[in-house]
Structures are given as C-alpha cells and as structure tokens.
Amino acid sequence: MTRTRAVALATTALLGALLGACGQPGRPGAAVPAGPDRVAAAAGGEIVPGAPELTTAVVPDLGTVLADGDGLTLYRSDRDTNDPPTSTCDGDCARRWPPALADSVDVRSQGVDQALLGTLDRPDGTRQVTVAGWPVYHFAADTAPGRAGGQGADGTWFAAAPNGRKALPPTADLALATASVGALGTVLTDRTGMTLYRSERDTTDPPTSTCEDACALRWPPLLVGSPDFGVQGVDRSLVGTTTRADGRLQVTVAGRPLYLFAGDRLCGDAGGQGLDGVWFAARTDGSRA
Structure with missing residues (x-):
C-alpha cells in the first residue's frame, strides 16, 4: 500500500x-451539559439569571437550527401565531414543551439576526423568547446538544431555523x-x-x-x-x-x-x-x- x-x-x-x-452523549469524564437544568427551570417558571442566550447549532438530518446557550434545540408550534406573537402552550403542554424564557426584553444572541428577536408575556408573568414572532420552546426529553427528539411531534412541533421558520432537513x-x-x-x-x-x-x-x-x-x-x-x-x-x-x-x-x-x-x-x-x-x- x-x-x-x-x-x-x-x-x-x-x-x-x-x-x-x-x-452523541458525552464520554465518561466529559463535561455534562447544563441544558437539563435550564429546561427544568423553564418548566417550573423560574428564570435562570442571564438566560437564555440564543445561538445556532447543527443537528444531524436537520442542519442548522436555533438552540439555547447550552446547545439544546429549540422548537416552534404550528398551533401558535406570530402576528401577533401568541403561545397556545400552557399547563401540561408547557411541562412537555418548556418555553424558552428571557429575563429581559433584550434577548442576547449569537448567530441570529437581532432584528428577528423579541419576547411575549406569558400568563404566569414570565417572558418567552420569540423569533420572527414565533414563540420558541425546549423539548423536555432532549437532554443533550445535537438532539431533536421533538421534531414532527403530533404533526405540530418542529425544530426552529435561525430565521424562525421550520428547520428543513x-x-x-x-x-x-x-x-x-x-x-x-x-x-x-x-x-x-x-x-x-x-x-x-x-x-x-x-x-x-x-x-x-x-x-x-x-x-x-x-x-x-x-x-x-x-x-x-x-x-x-x-x-x-x-x-x-x-x-x-x-x-x-x-x-x-x-x-x-x-x-x-x-x-x-x-x-x-x-x-x-x-x-x-x-x-x-x-x-x-
């Protein structure tokens, strides 16, 4: 040879x-992503100081998607509206799909057009991040970066692209x-x-x-x-x-x-x-x- x-x-x-x-999940001894704690906080309505930091990530078979500061995939729902920005996900729905929360109307981001970013006020008084008017959420079963287990769930939930549209394979x-x-x-x-x-x-x-x-x-x-x-x-x-x-x-x-x-x-x-x-x-x- x-x-x-x-x-x-x-x-x-x-x-x-x-x-x-x-x-894939981290190797033994590798750092454990902080994402699950952030999802749990969002599900309970408690805002983590300084969170979320909106970024982008690449998910196999989906390409570039929106992610939180820990790299966890963010989603949008076809049941919501973007004009005006409105979330229809509360109660049990919000426990399965914790909203991405902000502690300020000024959402910090990397790799996302700042002009597309905003917030809406949820019934519990928290602020939810919106991208191009679409409210964005975590999926509670996603516990590590690079996962998108909620993609296509109920024919309603889809990973969000950086422009707020549905991420396309x-x-x-x-x-x-x-x-x-x-x-x-x-x-x-x-x-x-x-x-x-x-x-x-x-x-x-x-x-x-x-x-x-x-x-x-x-x-x-x-x-x-x-x-x-x-x-x-x-x-x-x-x-x-x-x-x-x-x-x-x-x-x-x-x-x-x-x-x-x-x-x-x-x-x-x-x-x-x-x-x-x-x-x-x-x-x-x-x-x-």
Whole structure:
C-alpha cells in the first residue's frame, strides 16, 4: 500500500469517527451539559439569571437550527401565531414543551439576526423568547446538544431555523454549515456540526493546502466529491474548492482551505483553536475566529 493511500484511509477513518460522534452523549469524564437544568427551570417558571442566550447549532438530518446557550434545540408550534406573537402552550403542554424564557426584553444572541428577536408575556408573568414572532420552546426529553427528539411531534412541533421558520432537513449534498461555538461565536462547521479550521500556513491566491501526510491525520481536510455541494448559512460566492496533492477536492471559503481537528469529538468542541499559533476556527467569511 502506498503512503498516500495509507494516509487517505486513515483520514477517512478519522472523519468517520468525528462524524459519528457529533451530537452523541458525552464520554465518561466529559463535561455534562447544563441544558437539563435550564429546561427544568423553564418548566417550573423560574428564570435562570442571564438566560437564555440564543445561538445556532447543527443537528444531524436537520442542519442548522436555533438552540439555547447550552446547545439544546429549540422548537416552534404550528398551533401558535406570530402576528401577533401568541403561545397556545400552557399547563401540561408547557411541562412537555418548556418555553424558552428571557429575563429581559433584550434577548442576547449569537448567530441570529437581532432584528428577528423579541419576547411575549406569558400568563404566569414570565417572558418567552420569540423569533420572527414565533414563540420558541425546549423539548423536555432532549437532554443533550445535537438532539431533536421533538421534531414532527403530533404533526405540530418542529425544530426552529435561525430565521424562525421550520428547520428543513439538509440536502444530501450538504457539506458546509454554521453554528455558534462558545466564546468563538458563529463559525463554519461540516454538515454534522463539527468545527472547521483554517491554517495560517496555507495560501489563498491561489487556494493551496500545505497540510499533507501526518498533518492531514491530525487535521483532516474537508473533502467533497464534486464542486457542486450544498451550503447552509454561508455566502455561496465565497465558497469553492482546491485540488489537493492526491487529486481530491477540499472545500475553501474566501480561498482558505478548511479542516477538521482530530481532537474534537463532539459538536461544539474547538480544541484546535490557536494550536501552534497556526490553526484557528474559521468564521463564515473565511477569517479566523
């Protein structure tokens, strides 16, 4: 077996591990998401100070969705209205679908158009977050980021997209999306929500990757089968590809080749940020986070 072939197979294996891990429960010893506590607080009507911080996340088979500050998927109901913003979910319904609450009319957000955000007053005196007028909710059975167990429930409940509409399943060819990752803000991700990086050693004119062999094992390139691939949340005019030394196509944004980091195991991980003073999570315009 040639060295190039061995590297390709190893890279594929690493990618499989990365993709399969995204959105799954934490490993033993991993930090436990704070999400369930926030859901419980919302169900009881108690507002957690400073919450919620509205973000975006990538859910397998749904693409980019609205999420709370802990990465938990947020939903909307077809029984509600957005003009005027009205929630029809109280009592037992609100225990199963805890409303996303705000402690102020000014909802803090990352990766969501602030102009779309608002609140409505619920009968119990709490404030519920609205996006494009639609009230948003948690699903009590979702206990970790990357889950969307409430999708399609009762033919009424659907994960909310960042524009307040229903989240649509990504096309089969989706390769590039976005999500909010901690203090980094909105960054580029692959279709399953894994953070994407750029290298200061690469060039943009022409787009050229300098990461091969052992480097590509640690930093697997984001590969596509053809230049025609799906993009979500990124200006398509900035997106392209570069041909690697082995002939495969690597995705670029603003001419920057994109990579995963082999040390990231779950959606929202960004362990490669700043490594060697060279590697940085990539923003939607190709700049470094």
